[in-house]
Amino acid sequence: MKFEAIVKDLIEEFQTSSSATMSDGPSGRSTDALVATGTELVMQVVAQVAESVERVRAGSDTSFAPGPEAAEKPAPDRSTSEIEALVRRVVNQTRGLASQDRSDLVRQLARPDLLLSDRGRASQSADTVRGRVEL
Amino acid sequence: MTTEVVRAAEGVVRHESFTVGAEPPRVFVHIGADPVVVELVEGSHQAEVHVALDSTIDGTGHYGRFVRAVREAALGADADSEEGLRCHLLSSTEITYSSFDRQLVVRSPQRGAVRFGTVAITVRVSAGSDLVVRGDVVTLDTVGIAGSVRVKACRGEIHVVSASSFDLRLRRGSALVDTVHGAVAADLRAASLNVADLGGDADVVSSSGAVALTLRPEGAVDLSLGTGGEVDLSGLPPVVESADGGPVWEQHGGGAAARRVSVTSGSGDVRLSRGGL
Numbered sequence A: 001m002k003f004e005a006i007v008k009d010l011i012e013e014f015q016t017s018s019s020a021t022m023s024d025g026p027s028g029r030s031t032d033a034l035v036a037t038g039t040e041l042v043m044q045v046v047a048q049v050a051e052s053v054e055r056v057r058a059g060s061d062t063s064f065a066p067g068p069e070a071a072e073k074p075a076p077d078r079s080t081s082e083i084e085a086l087v088r089r090v091v092n093q094t095r096g097l098a099s100q101d102r103s104d105l106v107r108q109l110a111r112p113d114l115l116l117s118d119r120g121r122a123s124q125s126a127d128t129v130r131g132r133v134e135l
Numbered sequence B: 001m002t003t004e005v006v007r008a009a010e011g012v013v014r015h016e017s018f019t020v021g022a023e024p025p026r027v028f029v030h031i032g033a034d035p036v037v038v039e040l041v042e043g044s045h046q047a048e049v050h051v052a053l054d055s056t057i058d059g060t061g062h063y064g065r066f067v068r069a070v071r072e073a074a075l076g077a078d079a080d081s082e083e084g085l086r087c088h089l090l091s092s093t094e095i096t097y098s099s100f101d102r103q104l105v106v107r108s109p110q111r112g113a114v115r116f117g118t119v120a121i122t123v124r125v126s127a128g129s130d131l132v133v134r135g136d137v138v139t140l141d142t143v144g145i146a147g148s149v150r151v152k153a154c155r156g157e158i159h160v161v162s163a164s165s166f167d168l169r170l171r172r173g174s175a176l177v178d179t180v181h182g183a184v185a186a187d188l189r190a191a192s193l194n195v196a197d198l199g200g201d202a203d204v205v206s207s208s209g210a211v212a213l214t215l216r217p218e219g220a221v222d223l224s225l226g227t228g229g230e231v232d233l234s235g236l237p238p239v240v241e242s243a244d245g246g247p248v249w250e251q252h253g254g255g256a257a258a259r260r261v262s263v264t265s266g267s268g269d270v271r272l273s274r275g276g277l
Helices: A003-027 A031-058 A068-072 A077-098 A102-109 A112-117 B061-078 B082-092
Strands: A127-134 B003-007 B014-019 B026-031 B035-041 B046-059 B094-098 B103-107 B117-126 B130-143 B148-163 B165-180 B184-187 B192-198 B202-206 B211-215 B220-227 B231-235 B259-265 B270-274
Touching (some): A127 B231, B046 B094, B061 B082, B192 B202, B220 B270, B259 B270
Parallel strands (some): B026 B103, B026 B130, B035 B130, B130 B148, B165 B184, B184 B202, B202 B259
Antiparallel strands (some): B046 B117, B094 B103
């Protein structure tokens, strides 16, 4: 499975879980279950990335179709550090998600742009209003 | 670094026209700092693009010498004449229409860090067209009824009369939308947003930008607001707050019929009011 497909699965799984939670009512799956599902999928992503790195290092990855001169060169160390940084970022994001309340979590999952930029979370001292109004 | 902007005199303009049929095309405009007007005309089967020289930009001091050097490299012997600049900018503005994917693309030539002129772009397409505008400094004015409108810019002054949905990424400046029939999604940083008639959901995030939404009086709306600034709900009927602070839509049996309005800001003020009062 390709990297993009795994990430897509991750988002779909989150959305499915959150919609199932809403239809089940308050007794549905908890935030912990959502985060556990997400974490499991993130681990798959990490495993996939690690596997790709190994393939590139071994020079057996044909998906990139390297030329003969590329096969002779060792994989640069830069890619390894970039992937480590990516993995660290994913882990931090997962921890951040786990510390949020459930409504923010569900809302953020609908906006992957905000999820990656770590924005859209109200501070603890914020003036908050949560309620329903009939217009 | 300082720049001097001089308004261009009237002169030769460029005009392109395409037959697009009854179905509204998608319009993609990519600019540097060029003002854009989009006119959405009912019943039009044409897509027209009008480009005129808007301003010339010169720098002072070292930056001025740098800008002039770039300009000379681009224009050669015509670097010092306004007509030479006009000819260069108008001819190098990219205007294409693909009947295969029904997309009109307009790209102004000066999208990089160094600009020595801007063009005024006017696009005239059929009402209901989807619109995407992105650039460094976006001055956008739409007239008529648009489909979905998406704008992404560092700075901008945006006015949209009517859109089916509105997606905004703006760091500084302001956006005024008269009517949005569907959803609004925005990431504002320091920019402000004012929607005068919101018919759908809203998901707005800002750092310090103020957010003002006037909600169309149709049914129930679930609110989730949070800001370090002030929340002003004086223009709304009384809000029934959720018991445990959780999302309201889960406490009302899923709340499929209710609209959802979520605004999260670092320090921007949030004002919600009811329309039609």
